[in-house]
Amino acid sequence: MSKTLIRGAKVLGGEPQDVLIDGETIAETGTGLDAEGAEVIEAGGKVLLPGLVDLHTHLREPGREDSETVLTGTRAAASGGYTAVFAMANTFPVADTAGVVEQVWRLGKEHGYCDVRPIGAVTVGLEGKKLAELGAMHESAAGVTVFSDDGKCVDDAVIMRRALEYVKAFDGVVAQHAQEPRLTEGAQMNEGVVSAELGLGGWPAVAEESIIARDVLLAEHVGSRVHICHLSTAGSVEIVRWAKSRGIQVTAEVTPHHLLLTDELVRTYNPVYKVNPPLRTERDVLALREALADGTIDIVATDHAPHPHEDKDCEWAAAAMGMVGLETALSVVQETMVDTGLLDWAGVADRMSFQPARIGRALGHGRPVSAGEPANLTLVDTAYRGQVDPAGFASRSRNTPYQGRELPGRVTHTWLRGKATLVDGKLT
Numbered sequence: 001m002s003k004t005l006i007r008g009a010k011v012l013g014g015e016p017q018d019v020l021i022d023g024e025t026i027a028e029t030g031t032g033l034d035a036e037g038a039e040v041i042e043a044g045g046k047v048l049l050p051g052l053v054d055l056h057t058h059l060r061e062p063g064r065e066d067s068e069t070v071l072t073g074t075r076a077a078a079s080g081g082y083t084a085v086f087a088m089a090n091t092f093p094v095a096d097t098a099g100v101v102e103q104v105w106r107l108g109k110e111h112g113y114c115d116v117r118p119i120g121a122v123t124v125g126l127e128g129k130k131l132a133e134l135g136a137m138h139e140s141a142a143g144v145t146v147f148s149d150d151g152k153c154v155d156d157a158v159i160m161r162r163a164l165e166y167v168k169a170f171d172g173v174v175a176q177h178a179q180e181p182r183l184t185e186g187a188q189m190n191e192g193v194v195s196a197e198l199g200l201g202g203w204p205a206v207a208e209e210s211i212i213a214r215d216v217l218l219a220e221h222v223g224s225r226v227h228i229c230h231l232s233t234a235g236s237v238e239i240v241r242w243a244k245s246r247g248i249q250v251t252a253e254v255t256p257h258h259l260l261l262t263d264e265l266v267r268t269y270n271p272v273y274k275v276n277p278p279l280r281t282e283r284d285v286l287a288l289r290e291a292l293a294d295g296t297i298d299i300v301a302t303d304h305a306p307h308p309h310e311d312k313d314c315e316w317a318a319a320a321m322g323m324v325g326l327e328t329a330l331s332v333v334q335e336t337m338v339d340t341g342l343l344d345w346a347g348v349a350d351r352m353s354f355q356p357a358r359i360g361r362a363l364g365h366g367r368p369v370s371a372g373e374p375a376n377l378t379l380v381d382t383a384y385r386g387q388v389d390p391a392g393f394a395s396r397s398r399n400t401p402y403q404g405r406e407l408p409g410r411v412t413h414t415w416l417r418g419k420a421t422l423v424d425g426k427l428t
Helices: 070-079 098-111 134-139 157-168 193-198 205-222 234-245 256-260 263-268 282-294 329-338 345-360
Strands: 003-011 016-022 025-030 039-042 047-050 052-057 082-087 115-118 173-176 225-228 250-254 377-387 406-416 419-423
Touching: 003 377, 047 345, 052 070, 052 329, 052 345, 070 082, 070 098, 070 406, 070 419, 082 345, 082 377, 082 406, 098 115, 098 134, 134 157, 157 173, 157 205, 157 225, 173 205, 193 263, 205 225, 205 234, 205 250, 234 250, 234 282, 250 282, 250 345, 256 282, 256 329, 282 329, 329 345, 329 377, 329 406
Parallel strands: 003 039, 003 047, 052 082, 082 115, 173 225, 225 250
Antiparallel strands: 003 016, 016 025, 047 377, 377 406, 406 419
């Protein structure tokens, strides 16, 4: 079994330590560890984190391999420091049966750049009318624990209640895309001053907030777990904060782009900024950052949404919604949360590894960097600053809002159960 000694890394941003990997496991941590027989990684000044876990990734396979595949998506994940991703169900065919989720799971096993945990659809075909095979997906080889119709909202309260009741039996969680469909018909961007000036259909904050309010009450009534996808408004923050104060089992995520970008960028009419939920106001951005810092928002999730060139390089109204995010997420979090003093690196590890692994029940991930734990790790050069160049992305798609933007931090190494998937910034 191979050995690797990571020398002098700041574990979770703390004091420098050595970390010895032996096979698939962290064998020892400390200072002055014996390097005999080990490959040595000189990590002085760099931060060592547990491998990142993304609870919200679109891998597009099966059906939209022109956008992304499990192979290219997991390569992008490893480039961004991720060792596990949860793959959303809005594929073609929809991941609403045991057969489809097992297909995605096996593709992840074959390609191996990170672990792939399929998310099952809540309803058949994402149509919101009939519950999908939740139990069969859970009992399949994929062991599905998270269910979501992401891309669409489970807007029927009765269906949502039944889903919450069903997953409670095996400690599953329903992840809701909170978007009241009637309130967002024809919506193109955030409803506010900018949408009024541009004459684009507005997407009101209440369309998100009303669904979250309903669903936390349903979760309380049923006694089940609900997770809020890509929370984006200051009002949503307050509803989740209230629900948590009542002991309701609610968790929430925020995307990197909602921590940094605002609806002012839509003035460019560049479809790269078109996303669901839409970019909101500066007030919302600041509220989201504060909520992530104080734990009201539990995690950062990328909502990595790859699209081929032709689906984005067109007029705004016709463009697909979504942004790629796996390869830039940690840099954006450093820019918005660490470099601003809102979170330290231990906090980043909590929001991007420990908590998403806990919510999704991703065994072996989100574990402490200590002896006896699986060697799922990522090493970050936090002093680095550079411009984002999508030409170098591992993802099959290039629809990033950060092209040419200078961001801090660079993942240099990623290990999945002791195997290096990224070395000196290059995939193995």
